[in-house]
Amino acid sequence: xxxxxxxxxAHWDFSTSGSIPQLLLSHxxxxxxxLVIGTAIALPIGLYIGHxxxxxxxxxxxxxxxxxxxxxxxxxxxxxxxxxxxxPVLIAxxxxxxxxxxxxxxxxxxxxxxxxxxxxxxxGMRPWQVLTRVExxxxxxxxxxGFRSAALQVxxxxxxxxxxxxxxxxxxxxxxLAVNDYSRVLAGAIVVxxxxxxxxxxxxxxxxWIISPGLRASR
Amino acid sequence: MINYLSNNSEAVLAALRQHIVLALIPVVLGFLIALPIGYLGVRxPWLYHPLVNVAGVLYSIPSLALFVFLPVVxxxxxxxxxxxxxxxxxxxxxxxxxxVADGLRSVDFLITESATAMGxxxxxRLVDVELPVALPVILAGLRVATVANISLVSVGALIGVGxxxxxxxxxxxxxxxxxxxxxxxxxxxxxxxxxxxxVLIQRAVTPWTRFQGSRA
Numbered sequence: 001x002x003x004x005x006x007x008x009x010a011h012w013d014f015s016t017s018g019s020i021p022q023l024l025l026s027h028x029x030x031x032x033x034x035l036v037i038g039t040a041i042a043l044p045i046g047l048y049i050g051h052x053x054x055x056x057x058x059x060x061x062x063x064x065x066x067x068x069x070x071x072x073x074x075x076x077x078x079x080x081x082x083x084x085x086x087x088p089v090l091i092a093x094x095x096x097x098x099x100x101x102x103x104x105x106x107x108x109x110x111x112x113x114x115x116x117x118x119x120x121x122x123x124g125m126r127p128w129q130v131l132t133r134v135e136x137x138x139x140x141x142x143x144x145x146g147f148r149s150a151a152l153q154v155x156x157x158x159x160x161x162x163x164x165x166x167x168x169x170x171x172x173x174x175x176x177l178a179v180n181d182y183s184r185v186l187a188g189a190i191v192v193x194x195x196x197x198x199x200x201x202x203x204x205x206x207x208x209w210i211i212s213p214g215l216r217a218s219r
Numbered sequence: 220m221i222n223y224l225s226n227n228s229e230a231v232l233a234a235l236r237q238h239i240v241l242a243l244i245p246v247v248l249g250f251l252i253a254l255p256i257g258y259l260g261v262r263x264p265w266l267y268h269p270l271v272n273v274a275g276v277l278y279s280i281p282s283l284a285l286f287v288f289l290p291v292v293x294x295x296x297x298x299x300x301x302x303x304x305x306x307x308x309x310x311x312x313x314x315x316x317x318x319v320a321d322g323l324r325s326v327d328f329l330i331t332e333s334a335t336a337m338g339x340x341x342x343x344r345l346v347d348v349e350l351p352v353a354l355p356v357i358l359a360g361l362r363v364a365t366v367a368n369i370s371l372v373s374v375g376a377l378i379g380v381g382x383x384x385x386x387x388x389x390x391x392x393x394x395x396x397x398x399x400x401x402x403x404x405x406x407x408x409x410x411x412x413x414x415x416x417x418v419l420i421q422r423a424v425t426p427w428t429r430f431q432g433s434r435a
Binding site for chain 1: 275276278279280281282283284285287288291297363366367369370372373374376377378381383384386387388390391394395396399400402403406407410411414
């Protein structure tokens with residue numbers, strides 16, 4: 001294994017374009033944008049379906065449909081339709097984020113003990129309060145696991161974005177392959193894998209921190 | 220799209236065939252490897268958490284990274300289909316080892332005790348009692364792994380071997396939407412069919428699960 005590319009200080013200089021920190025930053029930026037936009041779309045829909053029980057058909061099937069969509073095909077389809085640029089890639093990544101979050105928001109709310117929800121109504125909470133103070137906090141463990149799998153999928157797919165001309169860590173893989181520079185490919189593979197594992201670890205810690213201790217004790 | 224299909228039916232069929240092979244061999248291999256690993260995670264209780272964590276880390280490695288990383292480790296050629304098969308087998312094992320362990324752990328203690336009382340030895344009990352009872356959980360995991368594999372194979376097109384993914388890269392290079400559309404639709408259909416087949420198998424081999432609703 002040739003690690004010379006990864007450990008060459010010149011490739012870690014932030015000021016040169018295409019350096020590892022720059023690619024890392026753009027990678028994280030794509031992931032962040034897709035997660036924020038995807039969550040903003042999927043979370044309200046998932047919560048609405050879970051809270052009201054209406055349209056549960058959509059929520060149940062969204063997860064399966066999302067898993068079966070080939071990410072590379074989706075990405076290349078969007079780019080062919082809309083041209084090169086950030087927008088088509090962002091649309092493709094967002095489409096991937098939506099199913100796991102929508103499904104887990106729905107599943108999280110449905111998995112709650114209905115007696116708890118009834119009790120919340122019984123003590124005089126309004127529907128909005130029931131949702132934000134009881135249902136949402138209690139559904140967080142399930143919701144967070146959906147968010148984590150969405151995040152991992154976007155980190156992985158954002159590497160594929162380099163195949164359609166965008167930046168991100170996929171550049172090291174794609175460009176390295178193009179010029180047979182395996183040291184660069186290896187550097188890309190290692191940095192992406194470390195990023196994915198670190199992100200999952202951070203989210204796992206965040207999960208521990210934001211989930212009510214009362215819920216943890218009962219598990 | 221119909222035009223594209225009729226003009227390129229052979230290339231599309233070859234891509235589809237390769238896609239099926241590349242996706243399903245890892246499912247079978249991964250399942251066979253995951254069974255003993257998952258069982259070990261149950262037999263040796265302190266192994267369970269390390270097992271789940273290692274599986275989680277393996278599963279979080281992006282597929283493209285694994286596809287290009289494996290030739291370096293295995294010494295295979297970058298264009299070898301073996302890279303895709305090994306990478307997807309790793310994902311399948313990561314997913315199924317945990318499912319197998321969870322499935323076996325979900326078997327009611329009373330059931331294993333009764334089997335022991337009836338004279339089942341450890342291995343027979345595992346094969347005849349515990350595995351069948353755990354099947355619904357294990358098959359649910361198998362469905363997820365199969366569908367995920369089918370959609371992941373196409374990423375392999377970026378390193379030259381990717382079944383239907385080759386239709387994506389070809390369409391993208393020519394900026395021509397039809398092959399991409401055909402590839403996406405076939406890939407989704409394939410995933411749907413594979414999923415359905417496993418559901419039907421599950422119904423056939425675990426007839427008792429259909430009556431669960433009527434039990435107390």
